[in-house]
Amino acid sequence: MFKIATYLTRSYISVWLGCVFGFLVLIGLLDSLANGGDILANGTFVDTFRYMMYRAPVIFDRIFVFTLVVAMLLVYVRLIRNHELVALLGFGISVPRQIGLLLPVVLAASILSITVINYTMPPAVRALQAWGIGEYKIKNVTERNPLWMEDGNRIVRAASRPGFNELGRLQIFSRDADGAVEEAIWADRARFTNGEWSLYGIEVLPIAGAEGEARKADTLPDEMAWDTKQTPASIARLAAEPRDLALNDMRNFREKGNSGSRPSFAYGFWYLHRLTRPIAAIVLLLCAVPIMQRTGRQDNGDRALIIGLATGFIFLIIDGAMATFAASGGTGVLWAISFPLALFAIIGLFLSLRTESLIRRART
Numbered sequence: 001m002f003k004i005a006t007y008l009t010r011s012y013i014s015v016w017l018g019c020v021f022g023f024l025v026l027i028g029l030l031d032s033l034a035n036g037g038d039i040l041a042n043g044t045f046v047d048t049f050r051y052m053m054y055r056a057p058v059i060f061d062r063i064f065v066f067t068l069v070v071a072m073l074l075v076y077v078r079l080i081r082n083h084e085l086v087a088l089l090g091f092g093i094s095v096p097r098q099i100g101l102l103l104p105v106v107l108a109a110s111i112l113s114i115t116v117i118n119y120t121m122p123p124a125v126r127a128l129q130a131w132g133i134g135e136y137k138i139k140n141v142t143e144r145n146p147l148w149m150e151d152g153n154r155i156v157r158a159a160s161r162p163g164f165n166e167l168g169r170l171q172i173f174s175r176d177a178d179g180a181v182e183e184a185i186w187a188d189r190a191r192f193t194n195g196e197w198s199l200y201g202i203e204v205l206p207i208a209g210a211e212g213e214a215r216k217a218d219t220l221p222d223e224m225a226w227d228t229k230q231t232p233a234s235i236a237r238l239a240a241e242p243r244d245l246a247l248n249d250m251r252n253f254r255e256k257g258n259s260g261s262r263p264s265f266a267y268g269f270w271y272l273h274r275l276t277r278p279i280a281a282i283v284l285l286l287c288a289v290p291i292m293q294r295t296g297r298q299d300n301g302d303r304a305l306i307i308g309l310a311t312g313f314i315f316l317i318i319d320g321a322m323a324t325f326a327a328s329g330g331t332g333v334l335w336a337i338s339f340p341l342a343l344f345a346i347i348g349l350f351l352s353l354r355t356e357s358l359i360r361r362a363r364t
C-alpha cells in the first residue's frame with residue numbers, strides 16, 4: 001500500500017507542477033498581449049517578461065484550485081490508459097481508499113499554494129500599482145472610488161493617486177475624543193519624500209466652537225508637514241482589492257474600525273475563502289475520483305476527463321457567483337463560503353457511494 005501511495009503521490013506532484021507551469025505561461029502570455037500597448041508605451045519588450053513575473057502570483061491565486069482538479073483528472077487518465085486503475089481495483093483498493101491515498105498530497109499542494117500566494121502576491125501587486133499598468137493603474141483611486149482612511153483621531157479621504165508616493169484631492173477631518181469634527185483640511189496633493197509626507201495647496205477650516213457661526217477656510221503656505229502613520233506601502237494595501245492582500249492584512253481590515261477600500265465584510269469573506277481552499281480541494285477530490293472510475297477495455301478516460309472538467313468549472317462558477325454576492329454585501333459570508341462546499345460535498349459523497357455500489361455489483 002505504501003508503494004502505491006508513493007506512486008500516486010509522485011504522479012500527482014509531477015502532473016500538478018506541469019499544469020501550474022502551463023497555465024501560468026499561457027494565461028500570462030495572453031494577459032501581457034492584452035496589456036502590450038501600456039507595457040511598450042512605458043518600457044521595452046523586456047518589460048513584458050517583468051509584467052508576466054509580477055502577474056504570476058495573481059494569476060496563480062485565481063487558478064490554483066482548478067489546477068488541483070486538472071491534476072487529479074490527468075493522474076486518473078494516466079491510470080486508465082495504462083490499465084493501472086483495473087489493477088488498483090483488483091487489489092481491493094476501493095474508491096474511498098483511492099481518495100484516502102490522494103488526500104495527503106492534494107491537501108499538501110493546496111496548503112503550499114496558499115502559502116506561496118500569501119507571501120508573493122502582495123509585493124507583486126504593490127509593484128504593479130507602482131508601475132501603474134493594466135488593471136493596477138494608479139488612477140484607480142478616483143472621485144467616484146475614493147480611498148477613506150482612519151488615521152488616529154482623523155478621517156482622511158483621497159480622491160486621486162497620481163503616483164505611488166502621491167495622493168491627490170485630500171480631505172482631512174480632525175476629531176476630538178467624542179468623535180466630533182474639530183477641523184477640516186483640504187489639500188490639492190500630498191507627496192511622500194525622505195520618509196515624510198508633505199501637503200500642498202492647503203486650506204484649513206476650524207470647526208470647534210463654531211456653534212453654527214459661518215467661518216471661512218484659511219489658505220496656508222504651499223507646503224506643510226503631514227504627521228501620519230501611513231506610508232505608500234500601507235496605502236497600497238488599503239487601495240488594493242481585498243483578495244490581493246496577505247492573510248494578516250485581511251484579518252486586520254476585517255476588524256471593526258480598521259481602514260480599507262472595501263467594507264469589513266469583504267475582507268472577512270476573502271480571508272475565510274482563502275483559508276477554506278484546502279477544504280474545497282478535498283471536496284473536488286471527492287467528486288473527481290468516482291467520476292474517473294472507468295475500467296472498460298475501450299475506455300481511455302477522455303469522456304470522464306470532460307465530465308470532471310465540467311464539474312470543476314461548475315464549482316468555480318458557483319463559487320465565483322457566491323463570492324461576488326458576499327463581497328458586495330448581497331449575502332452572508334458564511335453562507336457564501338459553505339454553500340458551494342456543502343453542495344459539492346453531497347454530490348461527491350453520492351457519486352462515491354454510487355460508484356462503489358456499481359463496482360461491487362459488477363464483481364458479483
